[in-house]
Amino acid sequence: xxxxASFWTSFVVAVAIGLVCYRLSAADTTKVEDVAVVxxxxxxxxxxxxxxxxxxxxxxxxxxxxxxxxxxxxxTPGTYERDVVLRTIFQMTEPQYKQYWMxxxxxxxxxxxxxxxxxxxxxxEGIAAIPGAIGCVRASEVRPDMKVLRIDGHLPxxxxxxxx
Amino acid sequence: MHLRGFADVDFSSTDEHGTHxxxxxxxxxxxxxxxxxxxVAYFGELSFTAQPTSYTAxxxxxxxxxxxxxYFKLSFGRYHTPINYWxxxxxxxxxxxxxxxxxxxxxxxxxxxxxxxxxxxAEGHLPSGPLGMGYEIGLGNGRAGTISRAGDTGDxxxxxAWVARVFARPTGLRGLQVGGAIYGDDITPTPxxxxxxxxxxxxxxxxxxxxxxxxxxxxxxxxVHHRDTLTGTVYNSQAYYVQLAYRLPWQQxxxxxxxxxxxxxxxxxxxxxxxxxxxVKDLVQSTAGIRWDISDFAAFKWEYRHTKRxxxxxxxxxxxxxxxxxx
Numbered sequence: 001x002x003x004x005a006s007f008w009t010s011f012v013v014a015v016a017i018g019l020v021c022y023r024l025s026a027a028d029t030t031k032v033e034d035v036a037v038v039x040x041x042x043x044x045x046x047x048x049x050x051x052x053x054x055x056x057x058x059x060x061x062x063x064x065x066x067x068x069x070x071x072x073x074x075x076t077p078g079t080y081e082r083d084v085v086l087r088t089i090f091q092m093t094e095p096q097y098k099q100y101w102m103x104x105x106x107x108x109x110x111x112x113x114x115x116x117x118x119x120x121x122x123x124x125e126g127i128a129a130i131p132g133a134i135g136c137v138r139a140s141e142v143r144p145d146m147k148v149l150r151i152d153g154h155l156p157x158x159x160x161x162x163x164x
Numbered sequence: 165m166h167l168r169g170f171a172d173v174d175f176s177s178t179d180e181h182g183t184h185x186x187x188x189x190x191x192x193x194x195x196x197x198x199x200x201x202x203x204v205a206y207f208g209e210l211s212f213t214a215q216p217t218s219y220t221a222x223x224x225x226x227x228x229x230x231x232x233x234x235y236f237k238l239s240f241g242r243y244h245t246p247i248n249y250w251x252x253x254x255x256x257x258x259x260x261x262x263x264x265x266x267x268x269x270x271x272x273x274x275x276x277x278x279x280x281x282x283x284x285x286a287e288g289h290l291p292s293g294p295l296g297m298g299y300e301i302g303l304g305n306g307r308a309g310t311i312s313r314a315g316d317t318g319d320x321x322x323x324x325a326w327v328a329r330v331f332a333r334p335t336g337l338r339g340l341q342v343g344g345a346i347y348g349d350d351i352t353p354t355p356x357x358x359x360x361x362x363x364x365x366x367x368x369x370x371x372x373x374x375x376x377x378x379x380x381x382x383x384x385x386x387x388v389h390h391r392d393t394l395t396g397t398v399y400n401s402q403a404y405y406v407q408l409a410y411r412l413p414w415q416q417x418x419x420x421x422x423x424x425x426x427x428x429x430x431x432x433x434x435x436x437x438x439x440x441x442x443x444v445k446d447l448v449q450s451t452a453g454i455r456w457d458i459s460d461f462a463a464f465k466w467e468y469r470h471t472k473r474x475x476x477x478x479x480x481x482x483x484x485x486x487x488x489x490x491x
């Protein structure tokens with residue numbers, strides 16, 4: 001009898017823990033986090049409008065004002081940062097994005113799509129090595145050696161910040 | 165280096181006297197883009213076209229471009245002439261265009277407008293804020309003695325062709341492009357016409373396009389002005405097309421019906437367009453069809469065309485099917 005009671009108590013506790021973990025996990029996947037636009041600290045730019053950022057990411061603006069070539073570092077498919085950039089900057093789906101760059105290269109307006117990187121660490125290294133590099137990382141993953149740009153006058157976490 | 169290919173397989177059947185229905189292999193196109201440094205890039209496009217006894221290989225584009233900044237980029241090579249939107253938007257990638265066929269005014273091997281241009285081109289943005297304006301200014305050989313060809317091996321005379329185009333892509337209306345272009349050249353036809361005349365050519369064109377696909381609108385107009393330098397006689401030929409399409413929201417947006425109306429008028433006495441082997445005729449054509457994107461990089465297109473050319477020519481009806489793809 002005591003064995004049965006112990007089993008059922010353990011079972012209920014296990015189910016409860018499982019339910020709590022599931023809810024926390026579900027909450028994590030739906031959590032909205034701002035995505036920061038980062039450049040090299042050597043880059044003189046401090047802020048961009050969303051329109052300017054869109055032109056940069058779409059390859060319509062290929063040079064910074066100092067004539068430094070823009071190098072876009074873009075996270076690989078399936079990442080939160082990429083989803084946010086596709087939705088808010090490109091306003092495209094993944095297939096539309098691929099077709100967009102294919103057409104652009106065919107028109108001789110670009111030689112390749114943005115460079116794809118597998119981690120925030122690679123964006124950090126790219127920004128350190130390439131003066132004209134620009135990338136997007138989760139606001140919580142911004143490193144001290146990245147310069148975060150204001151977008152439409154707002155930093156990540158501020159009201160009105162558009163990338164999330 | 166970025167390498168990409170385009171190809172298509174077609175089926176056609178028309179009621180035009182003397183033609184046969186059947187399959188044809190479309191152009192096999194290879195496109196190369198290669199950055200040579202931060203500011204220097206090479207672009208090439210090579211096509212293989214089936215002919216009755218063999219294949220012809222053509223260098224469609226071969227361009228080396230030097231970038232200074234977004235406002236000034238200078239390139240040299242063989243281009244698709246920026247006198248026509250379709251010509252510079254879709255090039256030889258039939259998968260990129262909604263329809264099976266190109267508009268008659270800029271069809272490959274056509275004579276109405278020069279498809280290719282060999283020389284140099286300056287291009288870039290114009291400081292215009294949200295208007296998003298850009299320009300292209302070119303200087304080159306222009307048309308060869310056979311006016312469907314560019315002067316790849318040298319100009320047919322000592323007068324260079326020139327082209328200038330401006331366009332606007334407003335940032336607030338993504339997908340909209342409005343623009344116009346002007347092209348000038350001196351033409352020395354080969355074989356020479358009676359009296360050995362030369363012709364000055366001036367082409368004015370304009371376009372307005374909306375490429376959002378819901379809806380898609382492509383519309384272009386061109387006037388080709390030729391003046392016989394011996395007699396001073398002037399000939400003006402016009403052409404335009406309007407194409408409408410709409411990406412349907414159902415079935416993962418794979419279906420896109422379309423319709424295009426084309427019109428072309430050539431004066432009957434126009435000497436350059438009346439050469440027996442290279443005749444360009446009047447045209448009134450309706451094209452209706454549907455495109456089915458079977459995957460992200462392959463499409464099927466079904467098309468019906470109703471064509472009327474010269475006053476004495478019969479109406480031609482045709483059904484066409486194409487699968488085009490990129491790899």
